[in-house]
Amino acid sequence: SQQGEEDPQALSIQEGENATMNCSYKTSINNLQWYRQNSGRGLVHLILIRSNEREKHSGRLRVTLDTSKKSSSLLITASRAADTASYFCATDGSERGNNRKLIWGLGTSLGVNP
Amino acid sequence: EAQVTQNPRYLITVTGKKLTVTCSQNMNHEYMSWYRQDPGLGLRQIYYSMNVEVTDKGDVPEGYKVSRKEKRNFPLILESPSPNQTSLYFCASRLDPGGRGQPQHFGDGTRLSIL
Numbered sequence: 001s002q003q004g005e006e007d008p009q010a011l012s013i014q015e016g017e018n019a020t021m022n023c024s025y026k027t028s029i030n031n032l033q034w035y036r037q038n039s040g041r042g043l044v045h046l047i048l049i050r051s052n053e054r055e056k057h058s059g060r061l062r063v064t065l066d067t068s069k070k071s072s073s074l075l076i077t078a079s080r081a082a083d084t085a086s087y088f089c090a091t092d093g094s095e096r097g098n099n100r101k102l103i104w105g106l107g108t109s110l111g112v113n114p
Numbered sequence: 115e116a117q118v119t120q121n122p123r124y125l126i127t128v129t130g131k132k133l134t135v136t137c138s139q140n141m142n143h144e145y146m147s148w149y150r151q152d153p154g155l156g157l158r159q160i161y162y163s164m165n166v167e168v169t170d171k172g173d174v175p176e177g178y179k180v181s182r183k184e185k186r187n188f189p190l191i192l193e194s195p196s197p198n199q200t201s202l203y204f205c206a207s208r209l210d211p212g213g214r215g216q217p218q219h220f221g222d223g224t225r226l227s228i229l
Contacts, residue, residue: 030214040225042118042204043157045217088157092214101147101172102218104157 005105006089012111019076021108023089024069030092032065033102034074037086046074046087081114116141120205120221127195128229135190135224137205145208146188147172147218148180150201157204163188195228202226 005024013019023032031050035043049056049065049072056063062075076083086109090102118139127133139146147162149172159172163182177199179191188207192199202225206218 033217040223042220042222043206043218044220048215048217050215101159101162106154106156 006087006108008108009106010109010111012113013079015079015081015112015114017079019079019083019110019112021074021087021110023072023074023105025072025089025091025103025105026070027091027093029067032063032072033090033092034061034063034072035088035090037088037107039085043088076110079110079112081112083110084112085110116219118205118207118219118221120203120224122224123222124225126227126229129196130194133192133195133226135192135203135205135226137188137190137221138186139188139205139207139219140186141207141209141219142185143207143219144185144210146182147206147208148178148188148190149204149206150174150199151204151223152201160190160203195226197228200226200228 007022031048033048034046036046037043047058047061047063049063060077065072086107088107089105121136144165148160149157151157158174160178161172161180163169166182166185169180169182182188202223204223205221208218209216
């Protein structure tokens, strides 16, 4: 079952601009993760934010988490053409159980024009 | 280099012809998982394995089998493929099944077309 919903579904910006993607989810989480997928390739883990954190940075990436609104945002600053990819959020539930599978959103397709 | 390796990357085959997609990881991860990715449906988990000889169904297991005889390998088996199994498949691994806050590592995917 899909829990995360990203918006927008697609985003097109110019190189150097900032890109913001949002993710909403439905149930309690332990952490939320963002992944990038280049066309035809596997997903690559970008950043993880735990439920007790509000903001996290990694290089040009900034992630925020608002558990009261059950939402997260991913900001990519000073975008580059190489940032063109699909971006997915995945939630790791707080329920017990060994699978603890990630629940995936449908992704935001980001195009950065040189 | 730490990686998850899937083979083949591309396969076109016909209905009913048994096939196996291999997956191998070199990170000594306990947890491995298979997903399929379809437009508009996102990533859906097919099967997962928490350790050697321990496997269980994910969200869409029908028509698939898996095995985990060794820690590093987790093959996906389609005994009698059908056109609705045409999809992009990913294998992923994670350090341990209870590993909250641990990223999943993905293979590069296998694009499977069943005619």
